[in-house]
Amino acid sequence: MRGRIPDSFIDDLLARVDIVDVIERRVPLKKAGREWTACCPFHNERTPSFYVSPTKQFFHCFGCGAHGSAIKFLMDYDRLEFPDAVEELAQSVGLKVPFEGGRDNAPREDKTDLYSLLDAAARWYEGELPRSAEAQAYCTKRGLDADTIARFRIGWAPAGYDGVMKALGAHEPRRMQLLNEAGMVASNERGSKYDRFRERLMFPILDRRGRVIAFGGRVLQSEQGPKYLNSPETPLFHKGRELFALWQVKQANASLARIVVVEGYMDVIAMHQAGLPIAVATLGTATTPEHTEVLFRAAPDVVFCFDGDRAGRAAAWKALESALPRLRDGRQAYFLFLPDGEDPDTLIRKEGKAGFEQRLKNATPLSEYFFGELSHDVDTGSLDGRARLAERARPLIARLPDGAFRDLMAQELEKRTGARAVLEPDTAARRPVQRPVAVQRSLVRSAIALLLAQPGMADQVERPYRFLRLDKPGVDLLADLIDHARSRPGINPAMLVEHYAERPEYPALQKLMAATVVGEPEIQRVEFFDALQRMEQQVIEQRRTLLTTKSREGTLDSAEKAELRELLAARVQRPVASD
DSSP: OBTTBOHHHHHHHHHHSOHHHHHHTTSOOEEETTEEEEOOTTSOOSSOOEEEETTTTEEEETTTOOEEOHHHHHHHHSOOOHHHHHHHHHHHTTOOOOOTTOGGGSOGGGOHHHHHHHHHHHHHHHHHGGGOHHHHHHHHHTTOOHHHHHHTTOEEEOSSSSHHHHHTTTTSHHHHHHHHHTTOEEEOTTOOEEESOOSEEEEEEEOTTSOEEEEEEEOSSTTTSOSEEEOOOOSSOOTTTOOBTHHHHHHHOSSOSEEEEESOHHHHHHHHHTTOOOEEEOSSSOOOHHHHHHHHHHOSEEEEEEESSHHHHHHHHHHHHHHGGGOOTTOEEEEEEEOTTOOHHHHHHHHHHHHHHHHHHTOEEHHHHHHHHHHTTOOTTSHHHHHHHHHHHHHHHTTSOSSHHHHHHHHHHHHHHSSOOOOOOOTTTOOOOOOOOBOOOOHHHHHHHHHHHOGGGGGGSOSSOGGGGOOSTTHHHHHHHHHHHHHSTTOOHHHHHHTTTTSTTHHHHHHHHHSBOOSOHHHHHHHHHHHHHHHHHHHHHHHHHHHHHHHHHTOOOHHHHHHHHHHHHTOOSSOOOOO
């Protein structure tokens, strides 16, 4: 059991999902013999070294070493915790995760109680919205319809210092502790607690599974300030990684070719309501590298939409710098600067969906914005000016992943300056690609690797396991693997390895799964049983050596003397395989 999810359910889940389908929904794969391949999504590379095996239900990158089952891929790619990755996979095949003891009794580290508390707070704010004539009037003024209010779970935090605390039972010490942990209350200089959000329109911030993890609150009158107030950093909420409305975008789009980043909650909501449910917003912070990675995983094209003033231009440049290392082939970034005094909310009201879509189509490609910004105060007609442009651009272009776009950007720099774009390799992003090789292993490790390739062979291993008396590392693990494979008919390699997810042997088993096992299935079968036979012979040899040593010391009893005579008489003529 892991995270209170039964092992039997994990086995059933991994038997139902196809790792090729899971990965192909996120990374384009190409058929390569019996496997599928792609450029690795976890490091930058030009030549594909990322392989997906439908037979093993396992992925492995020979460049950076990333490997694992479909669950591990979701954990690494979507940055999910184990229970969340399991639930994500389960939803895709119509299963419900049977948390032992119930989801509400899951371990404290699952943070279930925090999620429940924040959802209850969102429901309370939603219930308060119809009670406030002022908030209702504001929503009407901003053109928010009932469907939009419900879709974004917009609510109202009324005046007063303890509304949410009373509603959520802050008189209980445990509830008060949770309110603190969730960032729902603040403290004054005397240490007294009060509601963090008061007299604000409330926007729940959802994670990638649609759970409330934080809030943003907007005042109705500009003089009240600050205009927006977000939850502080909490165990659930890290503003540098989260995007407002990403959940709603994914719910509205089965496949997404383009995603737009705007600055405010109301900008996002206006676009969604106008029929463009492709907008998200950062949460009171500049665009971070984590944001850009999440964005490009959602869609291949990202449009950064900012005001055209100095602050907007500064924010756009930070977004560009965050995007550069993530612009692998197939990904593109664009920049849309709005007229003075306008934002997406006001523009989409004036121009409608069609007008704003046209602006998006005319957005400036990253390459054009890149060279335009670096050249705006440079005289490219002079030798000195071109040298300055080359000096500015080279280190930035060097941050691009290896690929066609990086090559073309270097060529464009050379065209504009006449200087060769000699770029230092980004060693952090470029790891040497290792090709599959047959690995030298001990007999025990060879047997384990072969069993992981074909767990069904365990059914044919005779009991009792004579190799168990061999004094070598890994023998007990091999026997345990055989037992587990026998107890789960039809188990696939990924399921077998996942059974050891919380045990210290897990990393070693993953490496053995990722390593090359040479040969056709029938050849692998022959090699597996040959390895077991040679291990049994080693048991005999070890016992014979031990008894011979004791004989020389004169410490054998009568039974051991008889055993040694039998072993010497049955000595196998051929040499014994060694590790």
